Amino acid sequence: MKNLAGHNISIFLFQFVLRKNAISFVLNESIAEDLYPEIEEQIQPLTQACSETLMRHRHLCHEEIIMDGNILVDNCFEVMLSAGLGKHFAEREKQNLFNDAHKIANLLMEVMDRRTKELEQGTYPGPQYVTPKIQRTQSTNKGLEALGRKRQQSPWDTNEIYDLSRLNPDDLPKDVLVRKGYDHRGHCLAFEHKRLGDLGRIILTYIGKDKTLVEAELSKDNPDTLDEKQKVLEEIVSTVEFNLRTIVKDI
Structure with missing residues (x-):
């Protein structure tokens, strides 16, 4: 074989x-x-x-x-x-x-x-x-969050740490919760809405010269609420862009 x-x-x-x-x-x-x-x-x-x-x-x-x-x-x-x-x-x-x-x-x-x-x-x-x-299950999400936190502590990513404290909860849309996610491209933030459920993720990738690429991925769960979720996620992207002073790439 x-x-x-x-x-x-x-x-x-x-x-x-x-x-x-x-x-x-x-x-x-x-x-x-x-x-x-x-x-x-x-x-x-x-x-x-x-x-x-x-x-x-x-x-x-x-x-x-x-x-x-x-x-x-x-x-x-x-x-x-x-x-x-x-x-x-x-x-x-x-x-x-x-x-x-x-x-x-x-x-x-x-x-x-x-x-x-x-x-x-x-x-x-x-x-x-x-x-x-x-x-994706609740257990898997917790595992991904743990992997994301572990990566943030790695010397490999010393110059690319994005502290969640940079995101002021008051700046986020109402009823939005944020947690650490995990993605091979870079640091990942996962967002959830108390009513709409899983909103999606934002991946932050350092591309040099003090610039960061922001990629947003909309969750396809609950198709009936996609339009609402997209609007909320767009607000979040704007907040992340402002707070982290990054460039945004639509995907």
Whole structure:
């Protein structure tokens, strides 16, 4: 069996596979049966973040498998994108994507190591029925928020820290709540409205020379309220632009 780069593999770990309007996270079946609940909880926000990044580039992929992760015959882990896809990524975005793919791999290898010890000690409880899904849940959102806060503390992003305190709650539209989000492009702020629900996200990316790119993504939840949510999100973008003195890019 070979990976996307054509290298021989000894253990298949995972693939991100393109579907009609989505991406599926395909996990090694034996490992999936042995997933510990706490490991699965850690994997979910990582797969969510990876899938969102890959979805933005899916139109440039001409294969069914857009990214895979495997242990090669030399026992090294390798993550690969579909041929030619990597050149379309911003370097920071690609590095963050690969970093999270490595974190997923480390968690899966931890599962294998722990289960091996249980088999040796005679304490293995048997396979479990687990169906990994890429979807946003309250637990996943909390995991993404935790990842975002952890990134903000990283020395890698020392010059790109955007403190939520810069956003005065009184400046935001009424009934709007803000929390830390997570995105491979840069720092992410997620917004929610008490009545309208999830509004969407704003991603802040440092582009040098004291400039920051602001990208706004409107949540498609509750289609009947999209127009209202868009107006509120536009107000938020204006507030962020003013407070952070950034440039705005419509997406």
